[in-house]
Amino acid sequence: MSEPAVELRDVTKVFASTRGDVTEEVYAVQDMNLEIAQGEFFTLLGPSGCGKTTTLRLIAGFERPTRGEIFIQGRPMSKVPPNLRPVNTVFQNYALFPHLNVARNVGFGLEVRRVSRSERERRVHEALEMVQLAEMSNRKPSQLSGGQQQRVALARALVNQPAVLLLDEPLGALDLKLRKAMQIELKQLQAQVGITFIYVTHDQEEALTMSDRIAVMNKGRVLQVGDPVTLYERPASHFVADFIGESNFFRGVVEAVSGQVVELRVGGARVQATASDSPPSPGQEALFAIRPEKMRLAVSEEDLGLHGTIQEVIYIGTDTRYIVSVEAQPPVAVRVQNGCGIAPQEYRRGEAVQLFWLPEDAHLLAD
Amino acid sequence: MEKSRFPSFGLLYYWLIVIILFLPIFLLILFSFNDSTRLVFPLRGFTLQWYRQLSENSELIRAVRTSILLALGSSFLATVLGTMGALVVVRYEFPGRNIFVAVAALPLVIPYIILGVSLLIMLHSLGVRLSAWTAGLAHVVISLPYAMLVVIARLVGFPQNLEEAAMDLGATYWGALRRVTIPIIFPALTAAFLICFTISFDEFAIASFLVGTQPTLPVYLYSQLRFPTRLPLVVSMAAILMTASMAIVLISEWLRRVGQTPQPKKK
Numbered sequence: 001m002s003e004p005a006v007e008l009r010d011v012t013k014v015f016a017s018t019r020g021d022v023t024e025e026v027y028a029v030q031d032m033n034l035e036i037a038q039g040e041f042f043t044l045l046g047p048s049g050c051g052k053t054t055t056l057r058l059i060a061g062f063e064r065p066t067r068g069e070i071f072i073q074g075r076p077m078s079k080v081p082p083n084l085r086p087v088n089t090v091f092q093n094y095a096l097f098p099h100l101n102v103a104r105n106v107g108f109g110l111e112v113r114r115v116s117r118s119e120r121e122r123r124v125h126e127a128l129e130m131v132q133l134a135e136m137s138n139r140k141p142s143q144l145s146g147g148q149q150q151r152v153a154l155a156r157a158l159v160n161q162p163a164v165l166l167l168d169e170p171l172g173a174l175d176l177k178l179r180k181a182m183q184i185e186l187k188q189l190q191a192q193v194g195i196t197f198i199y200v201t202h203d204q205e206e207a208l209t210m211s212d213r214i215a216v217m218n219k220g221r222v223l224q225v226g227d228p229v230t231l232y233e234r235p236a237s238h239f240v241a242d243f244i245g246e247s248n249f250f251r252g253v254v255e256a257v258s259g260q261v262v263e264l265r266v267g268g269a270r271v272q273a274t275a276s277d278s279p280p281s282p283g284q285e286a287l288f289a290i291r292p293e294k295m296r297l298a299v300s301e302e303d304l305g306l307h308g309t310i311q312e313v314i315y316i317g318t319d320t321r322y323i324v325s326v327e328a329q330p331p332v333a334v335r336v337q338n339g340c341g342i343a344p345q346e347y348r349r350g351e352a353v354q355l356f357w358l359p360e361d362a363h364l365l366a367d
Numbered sequence: 368m369e370k371s372r373f374p375s376f377g378l379l380y381y382w383l384i385v386i387i388l389f390l391p392i393f394l395l396i397l398f399s400f401n402d403s404t405r406l407v408f409p410l411r412g413f414t415l416q417w418y419r420q421l422s423e424n425s426e427l428i429r430a431v432r433t434s435i436l437l438a439l440g441s442s443f444l445a446t447v448l449g450t451m452g453a454l455v456v457v458r459y460e461f462p463g464r465n466i467f468v469a470v471a472a473l474p475l476v477i478p479y480i481i482l483g484v485s486l487l488i489m490l491h492s493l494g495v496r497l498s499a500w501t502a503g504l505a506h507v508v509i510s511l512p513y514a515m516l517v518v519i520a521r522l523v524g525f526p527q528n529l530e531e532a533a534m535d536l537g538a539t540y541w542g543a544l545r546r547v548t549i550p551i552i553f554p555a556l557t558a559a560f561l562i563c564f565t566i567s568f569d570e571f572a573i574a575s576f577l578v579g580t581q582p583t584l585p586v587y588l589y590s591q592l593r594f595p596t597r598l599p600l601v602v603s604m605a606a607i608l609m610t611a612s613m614a615i616v617l618i619s620e621w622l623r624r625v626g627q628t629p630q631p632k633k634k
Contacts, residue, residue, distance in 0.1 A: 081534075084537075091528050108536050108546075109537050112533075112537040112538045156536070157535075157536075
């Protein structure tokens with residue numbers, strides 16, 4: 001099937017927020033266009049307040065778009081209430097029903113849809129087996145640990161066999177170790193059931209670990225959509241380069257352009273970077289980003305690369321981090337992996353060094 | 368941490384207040400078993416004759432029945448309306464929300480005698496005949512704020528997304544209320560109902576204006592005070608009322624707490 005599982009077309013959501021006498025319009029989501037394929041693990045990633053949870057609530061039907069239309073399996077959803085949409089949600093704080101036991105929590109959706117008792121029992125049992133909680137079926141949610149509650153919430157949603165499963169920071173309340181384990185488990189579960197997952201998180205590492213594709217959001221807009229490798233290796237904007245992983249940013253003036261490779265003057269040095277789309281013209285000021293692990297340090301007699309001084313040496317076992325001060329630029333972070341044949345802490349504080357990188361690892365950014 | 372000792376002066380003050388508050392009630396109960404029509408010491412001996420006479424007085428029994436039916440009906444209606452109001456107030460942001468709460472809570476501060484007179488004037492000008500129904504409607508008005516405030520207090524600590532979760536799983540809004548919200552807040556609803564019941568059952572001022580020819584129990588008791596020989600009857604009825612009201616308030620308070628504190632983990 002080529003039809004997308006979920007499609008957002010020019011979706012905008014405006015909230016009116018009243019503070020005192022002043023009512024102002026807040027754009028929670030602005031002109032959003034997305035296509036999410038069947039069976040995809042799709043993540044909405046962004047800082048809190050970026051509109052990712054609002055997007056999820058729009059798809060679930062708890063909010064109505066101010067403009068635009070949402071399609072689920074090709075069907076327009078504007079007139080479909082949440083209870084009739086082929087989606088289920090795993091809520092941030094699980095939202096388990098405290099007055100019902102685990103089995104009745106999981107069977108809730110089937111009970112509402114009047115699935116026969118015998119089939120209900122069979123499917124509830126299957127769902128609980130899948131999350132390894134079959135022996136907990138008579139417990140109340142308050143008698144379960146956070147991780148177990150999380151699994152019940154997952155079973156309660158999946159038992160209805162939705163077309164799309166929406167997950168709103170489902171691992172946010174768990175401790176780090178459990179979160180890591182659950183990330184792998186969720187990913188495997190998704191592959192096993194083959195249901196489209198739309199996952200909301202502010203944790204970039206979590207997004208990179210689990211997703212097929214990620215949409216990076218900020219201030220109600222989607223900035224870039226891509227698979228984890230593309231987003232990390234070729235960020236298109238300052239925000240994406242900064243939010244996912246760590247980046248060094250440089251500002252320079254364009255001197256020459258040949259194809260996608262752009263030659264820039266940064267301070268007194270001539271350096272190279274790569275443009276992802278149309279390159280800027282000579283004379284323009286441009287911003288580019290390089291990951292700390294994509295930079296090399298060297299000491300050379302020749303006047304090559306960017307000159308700097310080692311400001312700080314931080315040894316963290318697997319790596320050594322150098323903070324290098326460069327004239328008229330913010331301090332630059334360089335990460336050197338400790339490996340075979342590389343001396344840890346090769347350079348000392350105060351030492352003059354030169355910074356090198358490959359042109360394709362320096363990305364010219366839109367802003 | 369060591370708790371600071373309760374000062375002995377405070378203790379004395381406390382017991383003084385308790386005695387002043389409860390001595391009359393204690394005397395009432397004491398005299399209801401006293402074998403005399405006059406409420407003076409020394410006591411004349413133990414008797415149950417006043418209670419027996421109560422049970423044989425058909426007018427009084429009718430008044431009790433009127434009061435009970437009226438209290439049941441009005442507190443049921445007040446609880447339903449109060450719950451609806453509470454859901455709106457807690458769940459939705461809308462202009463004039465504070466005014467809505469203030470208007471609904473107004474009967475808390477209006478003297479009942481004024482409310483009674485104004486309702487009497489209104490009903491009279493509308494040509495409505497006075498009966499237990501009119502008194503019952505007035506009781507809905509005065510007990511509604513109590514019901515609403517009790518339910519609001521419960522809903523404030525109630526996560527909204529439980530209703531959303533129910534709807535997400537296929538329930539309609541009413542289905543979500545019926546399957547999730549109401550079962551969870553049920554102790555608070557019962558508490559609200561019982562509080563409304565005691566308010567209606569004890570209420571005299573409004574009922575005396577609006578009840579017409581079917582007196583409620585308080586109205587009937589007041590009318591009996593004109594006959595000195597029936598005084599012990601009134602006293603023993605009052606003793607029963609006091610005891611029942613206190614029991615109901617205690618039960619409702621207990622239910623309210625059961626509803627709020629999470630169940631302790633078993634095992």
